[in-house]
Amino acid sequence: MSNKIKLLQGNEACVEGALAAGMEFYAGYPITPSTEIAEISAQKLPAIGGHFIQMEDEIAGMAATLGGSLAGKKSMTATSGPGFSLKQENLGYGCIAEIPCVIVNVQRGGPSTGLPTSPSQGDIMQAKWGTHGDHPVIALYPNSVQEIFDITIECFNMAEKYRTPVILLLDEIIAHMREKVDLSSVDRIKIISRKRPTGPKEGYLPYKADEDLIPDMADFGTGYRQHVTGLTHDVTGFPSNSPKVALDMMTRLMKKIEINKEDIIKYEEYRLEDADFAIVAFGATSRAAKDTVNRLREDGVKAGLFRPITIWPLAEDALIGLSKKVNTIIVAEMNMGQYVYEVERVACKNCKVEFYGRIDGQPINPDEIYDFAREVLK
Amino acid sequence: MNTSALVKEYFREEKLPHIWCPGCGHGIVMHAVVRAIDNLKLDPEKICIVSGIGCSSRASGYMNFNTLHTTHGRALAFATGVKMANPSLEVLVLTGDGDCSAIGGNHLIHAARRNIDITTIAFNNNIYGMTGGQYSPTTPTDSYGTTAPYGNIDKPFDLCNLAKAAGATYVGRSTAYYAKQLTTLVENGIKNKGFSFIEAVSSCPTYYGRKNKKGDAVEMMKSLKDDYIDIKIAEKKPELAESKILMGEFYNKPEEEYTEKYQKIIDLLKKEQ
Amino acid sequence: MPKKFEIRLSGSGGQGLILAGIILADASLLQGINAIQSQSYGPEARGGASKAEVIISETEINYPKVQKCDMLLCLTQKSYDQYIASLKNDGILIVDDSIELRGANGFKVYSLPILKTAVDDMKRPMVANIISLGVISKVLDIVTEDNILKAVLKRVPPGTDYIT
Numbered sequence: 001m002s003n004k005i006k007l008l009q010g011n012e013a014c015v016e017g018a019l020a021a022g023m024e025f026y027a028g029y030p031i032t033p034s035t036e037i038a039e040i041s042a043q044k045l046p047a048i049g050g051h052f053i054q055m056e057d058e059i060a061g062m063a064a065t066l067g068g069s070l071a072g073k074k075s076m077t078a079t080s081g082p083g084f085s086l087k088q089e090n091l092g093y094g095c096i097a098e099i100p101c102v103i104v105n106v107q108r109g110g111p112s113t114g115l116p117t118s119p120s121q122g123d124i125m126q127a128k129w130g131t132h133g134d135h136p137v138i139a140l141y142p143n144s145v146q147e148i149f150d151i152t153i154e155c156f157n158m159a160e161k162y163r164t165p166v167i168l169l170l171d172e173i174i175a176h177m178r179e180k181v182d183l184s185s186v187d188r189i190k191i192i193s194r195k196r197p198t199g200p201k202e203g204y205l206p207y208k209a210d211e212d213l214i215p216d217m218a219d220f221g222t223g224y225r226q227h228v229t230g231l232t233h234d235v236t237g238f239p240s241n242s243p244k245v246a247l248d249m250m251t252r253l254m255k256k257i258e259i260n261k262e263d264i265i266k267y268e269e270y271r272l273e274d275a276d277f278a279i280v281a282f283g284a285t286s287r288a289a290k291d292t293v294n295r296l297r298e299d300g301v302k303a304g305l306f307r308p309i310t311i312w313p314l315a316e317d318a319l320i321g322l323s324k325k326v327n328t329i330i331v332a333e334m335n336m337g338q339y340v341y342e343v344e345r346v347a348c349k350n351c352k353v354e355f356y357g358r359i360d361g362q363p364i365n366p367d368e369i370y371d372f373a374r375e376v377l378k
Numbered sequence: 379m380n381t382s383a384l385v386k387e388y389f390r391e392e393k394l395p396h397i398w399c400p401g402c403g404h405g406i407v408m409h410a411v412v413r414a415i416d417n418l419k420l421d422p423e424k425i426c427i428v429s430g431i432g433c434s435s436r437a438s439g440y441m442n443f444n445t446l447h448t449t450h451g452r453a454l455a456f457a458t459g460v461k462m463a464n465p466s467l468e469v470l471v472l473t474g475d476g477d478c479s480a481i482g483g484n485h486l487i488h489a490a491r492r493n494i495d496i497t498t499i500a501f502n503n504n505i506y507g508m509t510g511g512q513y514s515p516t517t518p519t520d521s522y523g524t525t526a527p528y529g530n531i532d533k534p535f536d537l538c539n540l541a542k543a544a545g546a547t548y549v550g551r552s553t554a555y556y557a558k559q560l561t562t563l564v565e566n567g568i569k570n571k572g573f574s575f576i577e578a579v580s581s582c583p584t585y586y587g588r589k590n591k592k593g594d595a596v597e598m599m600k601s602l603k604d605d606y607i608d609i610k611i612a613e614k615k616p617e618l619a620e621s622k623i624l625m626g627e628f629y630n631k632p633e634e635e636y637t638e639k640y641q642k643i644i645d646l647l648k649k650e651q
Numbered sequence: 652m653p654k655k656f657e658i659r660l661s662g663s664g665g666q667g668l669i670l671a672g673i674i675l676a677d678a679s680l681l682q683g684i685n686a687i688q689s690q691s692y693g694p695e696a697r698g699g700a701s702k703a704e705v706i707i708s709e710t711e712i713n714y715p716k717v718q719k720c721d722m723l724l725c726l727t728q729k730s731y732d733q734y735i736a737s738l739k740n741d742g743i744l745i746v747d748d749s750i751e752l753r754g755a756n757g758f759k760v761y762s763l764p765i766l767k768t769a770v771d772d773m774k775r776p777m778v779a780n781i782i783s784l785g786v787i788s789k790v791l792d793i794v795t796e797d798n799i800l801k802a803v804l805k806r807v808p809p810g811t812d813y814i815t
Binding site: 024025047049051053056060063064066068072090223226 | 390393422423424426428438439442443444445446447448449452455456457458459460461462463464466467484485487488640643644647648651
């Protein structure tokens with residue numbers, strides 16, 4: 001077994017991925033089931049000259065993460081359910097001030113304290129709409145320990161490339177299970193860092209975007225003096241009440257993600273080539289769904305799995321394509337119905353959309369999706 | 379440096395005049411902070427001014443350094459991230475009484491406890507000015523605010539005692555009237571390698587003054603002079619201190635600073651490798 | 652070996668069963684076989700019910716949780732009562748001999764003094780998990796004893812690799 005191949009826990013792989021991506025700063029607050037991410041970061045960061053700090057609360061964890069990024073360090077924080085709620089205001093700050101960082105949310109049963117040690121996929125909509133106001137969101141959701149490692153690197157890359165907070169969604173199952181990981185996969189991924197200004201320091205416009213709609217970002221202390229604010233601001237970074245400035249800023253914020261959808265949206269298609277029946281699932285549930293698809297195939301049903309890896313922005317075109325191909329889509333998720341609404345929105349004109357959910361803190365298993373599929377197929 | 383040279387050197391002139399009301403004490407406090415920076419001959423490129431939300435926190439926008447205007451109450455949490463990620467930066471937090479002791483109270487006590495090298499200047503005007511005059515954690519009992527129409531039943535915080543009890547290694551108070559003393563306190567606070575807390579008593583004639591019949595801006599400024607006494611004088615002549623509020627340097631006991639302690643861990647791990 | 656072999660290790664919190672599961676999964680990887688280890692737990696760090704699961708398979712493992720056990724280890728009566736129904740009819744049951752077997756028919760049963768050996772012979776109750784692994788390595792013919800031993804040495808705290 002090569003020393004790059006390891007048995008790692010999901011949360012452990014997340015930290016390994018972050019370090020491979022260049023994380024140098026972590027600020028957070030302990031919460032089940034994400035705590036191992038803080039613990040391992042605390043252990044590993046000082047060894048590479050990086051910094052870890054356990055803040056006084058979740059809000060401070062998010063704030064310090066943004067501060068660390070402004071000081072020029074690739075920064076991450078991790079949390080679960082209640083902590084994700086508390087982080088929302090400053091997450092919005094990160095969106096408007098365009099501060100790259102990664103926020104990991106290991107989903108657990110909610111609402112409120114809910115089921116702290118049990119899995120859930122109840123934060124799908126919160127990831128998009130948790131903070132107030134319109135804003136773009138990138139949220140990714142891997143389904144294996146290997147993919148947690150790889151996708152964590154991707155999250156940092158996207159955060160840096162698009163100057164935005166990126167949410168990494170996990171669930172208690174994939175975060176806590178241990179599985180084989182090949183850490184050499186990092187060799188196949190290009191590590192991206194934010195564009196920094198190289199021009200004259202005088203007259204630096206921190207929010208003047210290039211053609212790619214992404215402004216160059218200066219680290220504090222490098223001579224490019226700037227003002228960063230959560231108020232609506234113009235290209236100078238200073239607040240403005242002008243309707244035009246507000247419109248321009250918002251339009252660019254939304255558009256910088258919109259025009260890069262192709263790069264951001266990732267999904268897996270499994271046995272969908274000739275399928276007329278599809279299951280849509282992500283995270284731990286997608287692993288159960290894969291077993292279900294195989295069992296349905298053994299029965300002669302032309303079943304396949306569509307697994308969004310990028311939850312937000314929505315893989316709209318791919319889902320529309322899927323809806324035109326199959327007669328029925330089952331969306332299986334550990335909640336009362338969240339992603340299914342988006343699937344219904346884009347797919348219901350073309351095919352039947354059915355929902356299978358579970359909210360008792362237990363994972364959705366392959367047998368129950370199979371039984372539900374059999375019922376739907378009747 | 380005279381004031382107009384100071385403005386040229388350290389302010390974003392195009393952002394002035396500021397938004398504060400005529401008679402507000404905040405401009406003097408901001409001036410004292412910049413005067414202290416100038417006296418210490420600090421490199422402006424290495425200075426990071428972090429503020430929260432409220433009247434006081436608008437100061438960051440006028441000051442020509444690396445400036446960060448954060449969310450309500452969270453200036454110290456952002457500042458902690460900045461300082462921790464790059465300890466070579468000189469980090470100052472400009473905040474208000476509501477910002478740092480109500481919504482941001484938790485961050486204040488923990489930044490103090492860590493003794494992280496951040497100098498916090500709390501502009502205390504005893505009221506939420508930006509939202510129109512609601513009572514804050516430093517509004518005196520029985521005073522009026524728009525949310526205390528029958529008189530405030532809350533007991534106010536003594537911000538300096540709070541910071542000291544929480545672990546700040548430099549603590550002082552002065553007022554917008556005693557601008558020179560305030561400047562010295564800020565200077566000493568910056569020089570202290572650790573968490574420094576300076577309460578800058580300001581005044582809000584528009585809301586606090588009007589609600590509480592404190593007279594006009596001049597009257598209020600007079601109070602900032604007459605109601606306060608330096609702790610050194612008060613110690614020598616206690617009879618002069620009767621019914622006065624203490625100001626001056628309350629605490630100055632340097633201890634090992636947080637990011638330096640962390641650096642020791644980094645160095646230790648490097649040696650082991 | 653069968654295509655997929657599902658193992659559940661159960662007992663109470665603090666018995667080290669999650670570590671035992673990790674070691675078993677590590678040993679499988681050393682042998683070049685796929686493995687997934689997972690657990691479920693409550694709020695208690697000590698006491699309470701604890702369960703670790705390991706699935707080993709020569710092919711890809713999708714659903715990571717045990718559905719029907721091929722092998723079940725129980726160190727407490729409570730865990731036996733709770734999980735015995737999850738064991739396949741022809742499954743392997745390993746229990747501490749303090750456990751009263753109620754209607755454990757059809758299983759291949761190994762009732763052994765695991766806890767007693769840990770307490771009386773080794774004088775360390777916390778080694779019950781490693782003793783359990785010793786039993787498993789003898790009973791399970793998928794992962795070699797050698798690989799289990801290697802994995803144990805890799806994962807146990809330094810200084811506890813040899814105790815007498």
